[in-house]
Amino acid sequence: MKQQSPSKWMTLVAACFGLLMLNIDLFIVNVALPTIGHDFHTPLSTVSWTISGYVLMIGILPMGIGRLGDLWGQRAVYLAGLAIFTGASLACGLASTIEALIIFRVIQGIGAAIMTPGTLAIIIRAFPPHEHGLAIGINGGVAGLGLIAGPVLGGLLVQGENWRWIFLVNIPLGILALILTVLFVPEEREANERVPVDWPGLLLLSSGLLFLLFGFTQAGDEGWTNKVVIGCILLGIILLGLFVVIERRVRWPLIDLTLFRNPPFVMGCLGFFFFSAALFGSQPYWSLFLQNTWNFTPLQGGLAFLPATGLIVILTPLAGILAQRAKAWLDIFLILALLLNGLSFLFVMVVLSSQSTYISGFLPAFLMRGLAIPVFMSCATLTVMNAVPKKLSGLASGTIGMVRNIGTAFGVAVLSQVYLFYVNTTIPTSLGASRTAAEQFHVLGQGVNRLLLESNIIDGFKLIALACLLLCCGAAILIFLMRIQARKKGITTPIQEQKPHLPISSESEFVR
Incomplete structure (x- = not known):
């Protein structure tokens, strides 16, 4: 049954606190x-597997876990993930070998993956539909704050060769997040839902995503x-295909695949995929x-992103309100944000040279990115969340992740591979170690050779x-x-304001 929350704003604070901790941890280890x-x-x-193992877990689990949150x-589910994350953080801080640290990071990633869909789903359920844009905007602003705090806090904590505090700092934060969640986050579950979990479907989905993501991860190094x-x-593709076949036949599927016939839902997911590939894929x-190349220190490198992340923190709540009011024009703002982000990459292509400085070469691009990200994240998130019934908010949130x-x-x-192909075909093999160093953006050598490498x-x-x-x-x-195509089918307003545009008989049949 739905319990009453002391305040939707305290529920927002509790959920955002956990989200802030997750985003700090995602970037602090780098x-x-x-x-x-x-x-x-x-x-x-x-x-690097301390990062790769963590990222793999938060890549493969959120969609399935999000659906479990809808059911249970x-x-x-969020509290369970928070407890796992906090306990694994302690284990990481005390790890005595690199193998143990990698294992505990994987467990920490599992906890983060369990938490990730819950943060947005809890917020969506706590606020009425006409305030979803504001709530999503605040949520995104907090996530942006994590982008700032992660690299800066990491640069401060690893001073003096002491890295363990980047994990141990999560212990008091995790305990506080647990207390806030228990006090201010109500449980919301439909009384008539007694649906068995599709464990084979969850296993196939997770396994398929694991192999697919692992393949992508290795492709960056191995080709x-x-x-x-x-x-x-x-x-991975075979397992995901088998998952689709089975989900179409079982009585209680983990995910109703008719969701992917919903144009606004698919638009939001496509936007997230390509935007993430360009923006977050290029981040390293x-x-x-x-x-x-420019010899910034790790702390200076983190602070270099501050103009963009600062704008994200400030503008995301406002962008959330804009997205809420955009309604039928939501996808247009989504397109404009994608193009503005593309313009930031075009600027770098045109301006960057060996004489460029941070201010002339990168700062304008970061400012454009700081404007594009809040609008995109708010519009894309609202598009996806509006495309499903409220009781499937966990599934929608997990799909975004x-x-x-x-x-x-x-x-x-x-x-x-784009970068390595270019470097390896344009730099002579005779340069040896300098050519290898260039693969990691290092400029070695003297005179003409150094100028060539740079x-x-x-x-x-x-x-x-250009690829971005x-x-x-x-x-x-x-x-x-x-x-x-959606306009031709008569879908002109956010789905949440209508019945879901899916070939099903009722919302209860959709949720099952």
């Missing part, structure tokens, strides 16, 4: 990788022709360029920007075409 490797005498390729209650990469991607290469993480992994892999690194980075521009424009075109 700056500590060299210190962790030095402490454990382990190469960076091994240490978002509050209970798309590597046998392991090809095998993992093919196996911006950091590598700043730190390795899934397509965003798959898009990011896909973007990292594609952009890595020029090729810059041109390779501009090629990454194409991803953004491609997404905008796809969404525009889907908008035309």
Whole structure:
């Protein structure tokens, strides 16, 4: 039964506190990788699995877990994830070997994956439909604050070769989040829902996504022709195909696939995929360029993103209100945000040179990005959440997390190969170690060779920007075409204001 919350605003605070902790942790570990490797005498390729293992979990689990939250209650599932995350944070801080740290990071990622769909679902259920835009905007602003705090806090905590505090700091935060959730987040579950969980479907979905994401992750290092990469991607596609076949036949499917015939839902998911591939997929290469090519420190590299993330924090609540009022024009704002993000990459392609500085080469692009992200995130989130009944908010939230993480992994892999292909075909093999260093954006050598390497690194980075521009424009075109198709079918307002535009007999049949 639905319980009464003391205040929808306190519910928002409780959910956003957990979200802030997750976003800080997602970015805080990046700056500590060299210190962790030095402490454990382990190469960076091994240490990086402390991030890869975490990201894999938050990529494969949210969609299925989000549906479990709809069935079992978002509050209970969210609390379980929060407890796992906090306990795993303690274990990470006390880890004595790199193998143990990687295992505990995977467990921490499982906790984060359980929490992720619950934060947005709890907020959506706490607020009336006409205030969803504001709530989503505040939620996005808090997430943006995590983008700021993560790299900066990480840069401060790893001073003096001490990296363990980046995990131990989660203990008091996690305990406080647990208390806030127990006090201010009501349980909301329909009394007539006694639906058995489709465990085979959940296993197939998670396994398929695991192999697919692992294949994308390895493709960034090994290339798309590597046998392991090809095998993992093919196996992932086969398992996901089998999942679709089974879900169409079981009585109580984990996910009703008719949801993906819903144009607004698909538009939002497509937008998230391509936007994440371009923006978040390129993020590591911006950091590598700043730190390795321009010799920024990790803290300086984190602060370089401050203009964009600062605008995100400030503007996202306002963008949420704009999205709420846009109604039938929501997808147009979605398209405009994609194009503005593409314009930020076009600026880099045109302006960046060996004489560029941060202010002349990157700052305008970051400012454009800071304007585009709030509008896109608010419009895309509201589009997806409005496209399903309220009781499926966990599934919708989990789907957002899934397509965003798959898009990011896909973007990292594609952009890595774009850059490596250019560098390896334009820099002579005779340069040896300098050519290898250029693959990581390092400029080695002297005189003419150094100028050649720097020029090729810059041109390779501009090629990454071109790929990102194409991803953004491609997404905008796809969404525009889907908008035309939706208008032809008479879908002119947000789905939540109507009955879901799905070939089903009733909402209860859809939820089952």
